[in-house]
Amino acid sequence: MKLIFTKSDLTKAVNIVMKAVPSKTTMSILECILIDATTNEIKFTANDMELGIETKVAGEIVSKGQIAIDAKLFSEIVRKLPDNDITLETDDNFTTTITCEKSVFHLAGKSGEDFSYLPAITKERSVTLSQFQLKDVITQTLFSIAMNDNNKIMTGELFEVLNGSLKVVGLDGHRIAIRNISLDGPADDAKVIVPGKTLSELSKILAPDAESFVHIYFTNNHILFEFENTIVVSRLIEGEYFKVNQMLSNDYKTKITINKKDLLDSIDRANLMIRESDKKPIIINITDGSLEVKVTSSLGSSNEVIDIEKEGNDIMIGFNPKFLIDALRVIDDENITICLVNPKAPCFIKDREESYIYLILPVNFSA
Amino acid sequence: MKLIFTKSDLTKAVNIVMKAVPSKTTMSILECILIDATTNEIKFTANDMELGIETKVAGEIVSKGQIAIDAKLFSEIVRKLPDNDITLETDDNFTTTITCEKSVFHLAGKSGEDFSYLPAITKERSVTLSQFQLKDVITQTLFSIAMNDNNKIMTGELFEVLNGSLKVVGLDGHRIAIRNISLDGPADDAKVIVPGKTLSELSKILAPDAESFVHIYFTNNHILFEFENTIVVSRLIEGEYFKVNQMLSNDYKTKITINKKDLLDSIDRANLMIRESDKKPIIINITDGSLEVKVTSSLGSSNEVIDIEKEGNDIMIGFNPKFLIDALRVIDDENITICLVNPKAPCFIKDREESYIYLILPVNFSA
Numbered sequence: 001m002k003l004i005f006t007k008s009d010l011t012k013a014v015n016i017v018m019k020a021v022p023s024k025t026t027m028s029i030l031e032c033i034l035i036d037a038t039t040n041e042i043k044f045t046a047n048d049m050e051l052g053i054e055t056k057v058a059g060e061i062v063s064k065g066q067i068a069i070d071a072k073l074f075s076e077i078v079r080k081l082p083d084n085d086i087t088l089e090t091d092d093n094f095t096t097t098i099t100c101e102k103s104v105f106h107l108a109g110k111s112g113e114d115f116s117y118l119p120a121i122t123k124e125r126s127v128t129l130s131q132f133q134l135k136d137v138i139t140q141t142l143f144s145i146a147m148n149d150n151n152k153i154m155t156g157e158l159f160e161v162l163n164g165s166l167k168v169v170g171l172d173g174h175r176i177a178i179r180n181i182s183l184d185g186p187a188d189d190a191k192v193i194v195p196g197k198t199l200s201e202l203s204k205i206l207a208p209d210a211e212s213f214v215h216i217y218f219t220n221n222h223i224l225f226e227f228e229n230t231i232v233v234s235r236l237i238e239g240e241y242f243k244v245n246q247m248l249s250n251d252y253k254t255k256i257t258i259n260k261k262d263l264l265d266s267i268d269r270a271n272l273m274i275r276e277s278d279k280k281p282i283i284i285n286i287t288d289g290s291l292e293v294k295v296t297s298s299l300g301s302s303n304e305v306i307d308i309e310k311e312g313n314d315i316m317i318g319f320n321p322k323f324l325i326d327a328l329r330v331i332d333d334e335n336i337t338i339c340l341v342n343p344k345a346p347c348f349i350k351d352r353e354e355s356y357i358y359l360i361l362p363v364n365f366s367a
Numbered sequence: 368m369k370l371i372f373t374k375s376d377l378t379k380a381v382n383i384v385m386k387a388v389p390s391k392t393t394m395s396i397l398e399c400i401l402i403d404a405t406t407n408e409i410k411f412t413a414n415d416m417e418l419g420i421e422t423k424v425a426g427e428i429v430s431k432g433q434i435a436i437d438a439k440l441f442s443e444i445v446r447k448l449p450d451n452d453i454t455l456e457t458d459d460n461f462t463t464t465i466t467c468e469k470s471v472f473h474l475a476g477k478s479g480e481d482f483s484y485l486p487a488i489t490k491e492r493s494v495t496l497s498q499f500q501l502k503d504v505i506t507q508t509l510f511s512i513a514m515n516d517n518n519k520i521m522t523g524e525l526f527e528v529l530n531g532s533l534k535v536v537g538l539d540g541h542r543i544a545i546r547n548i549s550l551d552g553p554a555d556d557a558k559v560i561v562p563g564k565t566l567s568e569l570s571k572i573l574a575p576d577a578e579s580f581v582h583i584y585f586t587n588n589h590i591l592f593e594f595e596n597t598i599v600v601s602r603l604i605e606g607e608y609f610k611v612n613q614m615l616s617n618d619y620k621t622k623i624t625i626n627k628k629d630l631l632d633s634i635d636r637a638n639l640m641i642r643e644s645d646k647k648p649i650i651i652n653i654t655d656g657s658l659e660v661k662v663t664s665s666l667g668s669s670n671e672v673i674d675i676e677k678e679g680n681d682i683m684i685g686f687n688p689k690f691l692i693d694a695l696r697v698i699d700d701e702n703i704t705i706c707l708v709n710p711k712a713p714c715f716i717k718d719r720e721e722s723y724i725y726l727i728l729p730v731n732f733s734a
Binding site: 070073076077080081082097103104105106109200205265266268269272273299300301302303304306320 | 382437440443447448449462464470471472473474475632633635636639640657664667669670671672673
């Protein structure tokens with residue numbers, strides 16, 4: 001096989017498929033990129049058995065063939081080569097020669113036949129949205145999923161398509177993040193749980209581009225994202241997702257409107273007074289026209305007052321500041337609405353259309 | 368005590384003195400910044416007992432006093448406060464109140480009397496150079512010192528003033544870095560060993576400014592750097608420095624001139640083929656008109672040819688690529704001269720005036 005690429009095309013393709021290369025594995029073939037030019041197009045593939053990515057690369061096929069090559073080393077070499085044409089050539093022993101200007105590398109490759117191909121996905125049920133929208137809904141919910149594996153379902157996100165709308169949900173037992181968007185064009189109903197790792201890597205390769213579209217295909221065991229020259233295939237998490245609608249409520253005793261940046265900055269500062277080991281809450285004290293953020297810890301104390309518009313009762317309630325910060329950071333609105341019931345009940349940060357809903361459980365505090 | 372600062376003045380001063388706050392210590396007073404407004408000026412001091420920094424801060428003294436306050440927490444709070452006037456006020460129990468707009472912090476401070484003041488330095492012997500020059504000579508030599516404490520002297524740098532010139536030397540047993548600069552104005556002879564840590568922190572607070580000067584004062588046990596509103600005082604390392612002149616030589620059998628960036632990029636690429644655990648050298652093969660950089664390792668092999676101007680013999684010699692990369696990175700010249708004798712003898716990278724000299728020992732290799 002002999003292929004010629006521009007450095008920029010090669011760099012872009014390698015960076016995309018690298019997202020599916022596992023950092024640690026006992027199977028060294030999984031640490032490889034498959035470079036396939038057996039047909040009239042060049043495709044790069046990586047596959048960690050849960051997540052697989054394949055992308056088409058612009059390049060000249062001088063002679064056909066395929067090779068599996070160590071992903072990390074190959075990507076480092078490509079990145080450091082001069083900005084010029086890069087030639088990749090293999091021999092019968094799978095030795096791969098990479099040449100650029102006067103620089104020549106010889107690497108031991110592996111037979112492409114040992115490589116685990118991506119599963120074949122039947123493209124029956126699908127929805128379409130822009131790369132921008134998909135990147136956004138992932139970023140705005142993914143922080144809420146659980147980091148550890150105690151409950152497998154919490155490490156993924158619900159993707160639910162119903163009546164032309166997409167709902168994406170992440171939760172970890174202390175909070176829930178929900179994004180709802182209405183889809184243009186036809187959309188098949190679906191309800192699947194997508195691994196958080198898949199969405200995290202996917203969001204890194206999606207462009208913030210509202211004009212370029214992603215087609216999502218669902219099967220019983222897999223989800224496939226197709227955009228530009230790339231497909232991302234992932235296994236789904238098996239099981240029944242939590243009945244999130246039962247946890248939501250439109251009742252409230254207190255409803256406030258507040259400048260998002262003021263609240264975020266204030267909690268961010270208060271958080272300085274809390275050491276990880278402390279597990280101290282911050283206290284939010286809402287009275288007519290003002291919200292006070294305060295904290296008392298072994299380091300000292302802080303307080304800050306922010307102007308608000310308020311409807312309903314006064315309330316004093318404690319929160320883990322991290323949960324509030326995470327949600328406030330991803331909201332784009334200048335002013336936000338927060339609904340509260342009592343110091344034991346969850347608070348809701350949401351917009352009028354419920355395009356986003358952040359539910360956060362309070363924590364106990366000693367007043 | 369009550370003081371009022373602008374956020375920018377306060378941030379700048381805190382960032383300067385933070386460089387002398389130890390990250391770990393058993394004496395909690397050393398983790399503090401001393402804020403001293405007992406006279407008509409405001410001074411911030413930090414002191415880890417080896418390195419001490421004091422800086423004058425612009426600000427309004429509403430009432431005089433002093434306090435020692437946790438450096439890390441104070442700096443984090445200052446950084447996150449709004450960009451407005453910041454008021455700092457203490458009471459008789461050393462509680463310190465920091466106020467900015469509607470944000471109020473109360474921290475437990477400590478009596479300034481427990482703080483270790485900087486040693487008094489007699490300003491007899493001195494030299495003067497620009498901040499730019501001092502920052503440069505530190506950056507261009509400090510990478511060569513030893514990281515571990517096996518030989519205390521190797522963890523510092525020689526500062527030698529002789530006949531109106533300053534020589535700065537760092538070495539670690541495998542390489543030597545030397546910078547020579549001629550000083551304008553009067554300069555007292557001196558020969559001291561300055562701790563690497565001191566120089567590392569100092570270089571971070573020096574401005575790359577050729578119009579602003581640093582006065583350096585020497586005593587038998589200390590060195591003092593004075594610039595703008597700041598003084599940096601450090602203990603010296605005791606002992607006799609290595610006789611570096613005996614290790615230098617002007618003899619050579621091979622002398623080449625090469626584009627610095629081409630050589631650096633090429634070694635940087637070849638270095639990709641070497642894993643830390645390998646300890647493989649790169650091999651430099653010099654023949655008429657060309658220098659080849661090559662490496663063979665468990666990962667594969669690479670080679671690259673660079674055009675050179677050559678005088679003298681052909682030579683093949685092995686090096687630890689890190690040592691070449693470190694030196695090449697800090698050299699500003701477009702083209703450099705390298706002198707070699709044989710595969711067992713050190714190579715010298717230096718300019719005609721010997722304003723810099725980098726000596727690097729070769730390593731054995733199997734051809």
